[in-house]
Amino acid sequence: MLFLMSMNTIHHNTCPICGQQNLKTKYNLQDYTVSKEFYDILECESCGFMFTQDPPDAKSIGPYYKSDAYVSHSDTQEGLFFKIYHKVREHMLKQKRKAIIENSSGHRTLKLLDIGTGRGYFLNHMQEQGFLCTGIEQDPEVRKIASEEFNLKILAPEQLYQFEENKFDVITLWHVLEHVHDLKGYLEKIKSILKSDGLLVIALPNPDSTDAKIYREHWAGWDLPIHLWHFKPQNIESLLSQYQFNMVDKRRLPFDPFYVSILGSQQRGDKLPMISGGFKGLRSYISCLSDIDKTTSLIYFFKKE
Numbered sequence: 001m002l003f004l005m006s007m008n009t010i011h012h013n014t015c016p017i018c019g020q021q022n023l024k025t026k027y028n029l030q031d032y033t034v035s036k037e038f039y040d041i042l043e044c045e046s047c048g049f050m051f052t053q054d055p056p057d058a059k060s061i062g063p064y065y066k067s068d069a070y071v072s073h074s075d076t077q078e079g080l081f082f083k084i085y086h087k088v089r090e091h092m093l094k095q096k097r098k099a100i101i102e103n104s105s106g107h108r109t110l111k112l113l114d115i116g117t118g119r120g121y122f123l124n125h126m127q128e129q130g131f132l133c134t135g136i137e138q139d140p141e142v143r144k145i146a147s148e149e150f151n152l153k154i155l156a157p158e159q160l161y162q163f164e165e166n167k168f169d170v171i172t173l174w175h176v177l178e179h180v181h182d183l184k185g186y187l188e189k190i191k192s193i194l195k196s197d198g199l200l201v202i203a204l205p206n207p208d209s210t211d212a213k214i215y216r217e218h219w220a221g222w223d224l225p226i227h228l229w230h231f232k233p234q235n236i237e238s239l240l241s242q243y244q245f246n247m248v249d250k251r252r253l254p255f256d257p258f259y260v261s262i263l264g265s266q267q268r269g270d271k272l273p274m275i276s277g278g279f280k281g282l283r284s285y286i287s288c289l290s291d292i293d294k295t296t297s298l299i300y301f302f303k304k305e
């Protein structure tokens with residue numbers, strides 16, 4: 001198959017968070033969207049962190065992103081599902097901004113860096129609200145479209161390593177850190193370019209969520225092999241503490257249980273995925289009302305110690 005021919009992969013012998021060697025295979029899962037290949041997900045027996053074994057390296061992973069179903073990079077308005085998705089996105093942009101302001105130190109004009117800008121909807125929203133915005137986006141085509149459409153400053157990932165220290169008040173990664181190959185390099189750099197009272201915002205899917213347990217191997221949050229890391233709430237907190245970050249707030253992404261459950265029902269081949277996924281999403285949503293750590297996706301807010 002095309003994908004295997006020139007691919008270089010990364011083999012893990014130790015846990016990327018705690019360094020222990022006791023790793024077991026938790027799942028063997030398929031890439032449903034693009035390659036249809038199977039990948040192992042390993043779990044560290046010491047700290048519980050899960051990660052994808054033998055994923056394509058940074059140079060080989062590009063083709064795995066080429067999917068029409070990759071909705072965060074597409075702008076299609078077809079179908080009820082996508083109409084709902086776009087409405088929800090507008091609502092969530094406001095919620096994200098509100099949460100950032102509530103967790104920030106009260107400045108009016110904050111310098112914001114968004115890593116993994118995608119089509120630029122979040123950054124455009126923040127720029128319209130007076131934030132001084134810079135974006136980082138890997139895909140040159142997406143970078144060009146977003147910069148032109150919204151008049152945004154969006155740079156290539158290599159530029160991240162060029163920023164001077166203490167430059168930004170807020171750094172955001174919306175469903176991005178699970179895609180980052182150079183996890184330690186990124187976190188070191190983020191720590192140095194964020195001001196001492198700055199805010200780091202990381203949104204991640206939660207493999208400990210109720211819907212991850214319902215859908216198991218069909219859970220859409222696995223998204224292999226482009227999701228390299230599968231952070232449970234305790235894992236991200238433990239990793240960030242290695243870079244002297246404390247978690248100051250944690251919030252749910254309330255629509256994700258529905259979105260992820262409908263995708264899960266599609267991947268599992270349910271006859272009416274909108275209905276079956278909708279009900280399972282509701283079950284997941286209700287179950288996490290009393291325990292935020294069971295929700296589909298979490299936004300974590302960190303500050304320096």
Ligand SMILES: [Zn+2]
Nearest residue numbers: 015018044047
């Ligand atoms: Zn570990």
